Amino acid sequence: MLDSLFEFIEASPSPFHAAAAAVDRLTAVGFAEAGRSESWSELDVARGFVVRDGGTVVAVRAGAAVDPERLRFSVIGAHTDSPNLRLRPQPDSSALGYRQLGVEVYGGVLLNSWLDRDLGLSGRVEVRHTDGSEAGGDPATGSRTVLWRCDRALLRVPQLAIHLDREANDGLKLDRQQHMTPVWGLGEPSATGFREFLADELAVEPHAVLAWDVMAHDLTPPARIGRDSEMYAAARIDNLASCHAAVEALACLDSPADNTAAVIVLFDHEEIGSDSATGAGSPLLADALERIAQSLDAGREQYLRAVARSLCVSADGAHAVHPNYPERHEPQHLPLLNGGPVIKTNVNVRYATDARTHARFVAACDAADVPHQVYSHRGNLPCGSTIGPITASRLGMSVVDVGSPMLSMHSARELGGSDDPAMLTAALEAFLAES
Numbered sequence: 001m002l003d004s005l006f007e008f009i010e011a012s013p014s015p016f017h018a019a020a021a022a023v024d025r026l027t028a029v030g031f032a033e034a035g036r037s038e039s040w041s042e043l044d045v046a047r048g049f050v051v052r053d054g055g056t057v058v059a060v061r062a063g064a065a066v067d068p069e070r071l072r073f074s075v076i077g078a079h080t081d082s083p084n085l086r087l088r089p090q091p092d093s094s095a096l097g098y099r100q101l102g103v104e105v106y107g108g109v110l111l112n113s114w115l116d117r118d119l120g121l122s123g124r125v126e127v128r129h130t131d132g133s134e135a136g137g138d139p140a141t142g143s144r145t146v147l148w149r150c151d152r153a154l155l156r157v158p159q160l161a162i163h164l165d166r167e168a169n170d171g172l173k174l175d176r177q178q179h180m181t182p183v184w185g186l187g188e189p190s191a192t193g194f195r196e197f198l199a200d201e202l203a204v205e206p207h208a209v210l211a212w213d214v215m216a217h218d219l220t221p222p223a224r225i226g227r228d229s230e231m232y233a234a235a236r237i238d239n240l241a242s243c244h245a246a247v248e249a250l251a252c253l254d255s256p257a258d259n260t261a262a263v264i265v266l267f268d269h270e271e272i273g274s275d276s277a278t279g280a281g282s283p284l285l286a287d288a289l290e291r292i293a294q295s296l297d298a299g300r301e302q303y304l305r306a307v308a309r310s311l312c313v314s315a316d317g318a319h320a321v322h323p324n325y326p327e328r329h330e331p332q333h334l335p336l337l338n339g340g341p342v343i344k345t346n347v348n349v350r351y352a353t354d355a356r357t358h359a360r361f362v363a364a365c366d367a368a369d370v371p372h373q374v375y376s377h378r379g380n381l382p383c384g385s386t387i388g389p390i391t392a393s394r395l396g397m398s399v400v401d402v403g404s405p406m407l408s409m410h411s412a413r414e415l416g417g418s419d420d421p422a423m424l425t426a427a428l429e430a431f432l433a434e435s
């Protein structure tokens, strides 16, 4: 399972690549691929289908027999995006003999973790049609979307030498505008900037490169860590580990129970608050579920009743106890790496878990024969959140927030337990299979 997660993380330097990797995995086991703007009415929901829009994916497979009167959804939600550095639309600058690319900070980045790393670039590029006939293009914009990645060490954000900042170890101050601009070359400004570089990479003319959503990624491959390889380190564990577990749970499921539509949704834009056309704050999931219900011959009233008897497992990274900072944790809630999936609770609904949904996920862990742990945030620290409460309030659906324990959340390179990915996957599969 860990090798499969490593492959998924390496295939997914950007949310767009993560969404494509999820589609590839599901179509390889027989799911059909459909578009959000196409009709879904002719699709075979029992065979399964998957829909991708940018960095977001929805996939569904229904049990062999579905009575619209008794329909329910078993939903797993996760997110494809991770905090990182993203290229500005006019990124080129040069000063003091260096050429640099301007970036914006995306999400809650641990800025220091991006210093002194060899960085590649990836994302999606809008390329102008040259002959007006290319497949997959958008006639409205006259362009097509190309997924692009470059795994060469292109960028680096160099740290200031200790001799020039003697206080660096007493609290490093990093200004997002001033200190995080990567260098990507030496020399004077020239006519060939990032656009020309990208054009070369894509084998098109520079004027054909219309726009991009491009971001930096650390080039260090995932690795097993520790005396007995009990841990693993990788970029984007939050939240590709949950995306991978969700995809594997759906791909490996024999068949959902009768009357159950097993759904996974991998949202983009969780790290910046989910308010976007493809984020958890959008109507995307509610619309998808209603359309799935229609494909299963359920009317509007039957759909709304199905939502009322459904459950969503919101899967996202959980904080394992940190051995060097025990005072940052609630003393009675100290999740351990390799301790199994963590159920996250918060009475102010930063996590959407309640007693009933908590119990449902415990039952899934028991059915999968994996242990579970419980997290509650320290009272004198603000608690993070997930797509869980957003999904619950958008849909009026019961939600449980869970995730694998991890350290270094939002670092460019995070740390997890080697056994946890298989345990989370098994618990999610048991949840999708339950009747």
Ligand code: ZN
Binding pocket: 079, 238, 239, 270, 316, 317
């Ligand atoms: Zn997350």
